[in-house]
Amino acid sequence: MIPRRIQAEIEQALENQAAVALLGPRQVGKTTLALSIGEKRNAVYLDLEDLGDREKVADPRVFLDHYEDRLVILDEIHRMPDLFPQLRGVIDRGRRRGRRNGRFLILGSASLDVVQRSGETLAGRIAYRELTPLNVLEVEATSAVVNSLWLRGGFPDSFLAPGDAASVRLRKDFIRSYLHRDVAMFNSRLPAETLERFWTMLAHDQGTVLNQSRLAGSLGASAQTIGRYIDLLSDLLLVRRLPPVHANVGKRLVKSPKVYVRDSGLVHALLQIGDHNALIGHPVVGGSWEGFVIENLLSVAPPETQAGFYRTSAGAEMDLVLDLPGGERWAIEIKRGHAPTLGRGFHHACEDLQPHRTFVVFSGDAGYPMPGGVEVVALRALADRLVAH
Secondary structure (H helix, E strand, O other), rough: OOOOOHHHHHHHHHHOEEEEEOOOOOOOOHHHHHHHHHHOOOEEEEOOOOHHHHHHHHHHHHHHHHHHOOEEEEEEEHHOOOHHHHHHHHHHHHHHHOOOOEEEEEEEEOOHHHHHHHHHOOEEEEEEEEOOOOOOOOOOOOOHHHHHHHHHHHHHHHHHOOOOHHHHHHHHHHHHHHHHHHHHHOOOOHHHHHHHHHHHHHOOOOEEEEHHHHHHHHHOOHHHHHHHHHHHHHHHEEEEEEEEEOOOOOOOOOOOOOEOOHHHHHHHOOOOOOOHHHOOOOOOOHHHHHHHHHHHHHHOOOOEEEEEEEEOOOEEEEEEEEOOOOOOOEEEEOOOOOOOOOHHHHHHHHHHHHOEEEEEEEOOOOOOHHHHEEEEEHHHHHHHHHOOO
């Protein structure tokens, strides 16, 4: 098991709250992490995809009150969304008997918004945490390992596969499983083949500004349908919509979000990219690196960080803008290569945004300063700075 940085945070949340919801896409390692935490707490584990375990909580009061003194892990909670109102009563009865914290660790493969809507009745009783795929601070600090993480993505089985070919097979199986199983569970009317074509189109367009009309024309669907597809993949934590930053600069700003397939390994599997040589020669290489950097940085950014990108119709552009807690703004440009060059669009964006810190993330190892207070940094080094902030 690769130690996950979020484990200590989850354990602390269990000390402070009755329930903790651990969210993340399927196969990201939620169950493994939960069982590791559960071993220390003599936890009871229920897999709600299993009919037998679902029957155990058919009468939640009888079963869960019996385990009032133990942590109960409820895996795949989206299989029983009606359980949330029942948990409120269980938690409140336990509180009256002095059992206030560490009651439930709830695992789900849907997004924060979906589970929060389901769990509105648990307001004040539950904390939410997201487990992302592996990031650069959870693997060895070598260029070869980081390149492997970029190629294979951060899903543990894919990253740890014995070879690139085995990793690709795992990711393609993952994609098929989502299309034919999970998508059908959340929206049975969506045809899997159409959604796979759409997902592949997003991979081709990795990191571009969303143009729903163009995608709709290519897919033979309406713009509203495209919006529903993106909503679904976002809810399943597979796609990210990065919003534009709106600065009061009196200029025409891009208003549509950028769209990224969140895991770089899935981008490459959707595009039939099997090894590093094929990746370097593929037109998506720049967008793939950009998405990889963004997901890694956001996975370690402080809570409450606001993330977006900046672009004007005149060509000013910044790949990532982080508004950190406390009011500090970081502007981040992402370049693949060992000697990045910066154009006028970057400098105009800096003038508009007035960031406190400005970075260029590159694919080299040793960073160096540039004129104007710009720092060229490696991805891992900037991730370390975010953690320390």
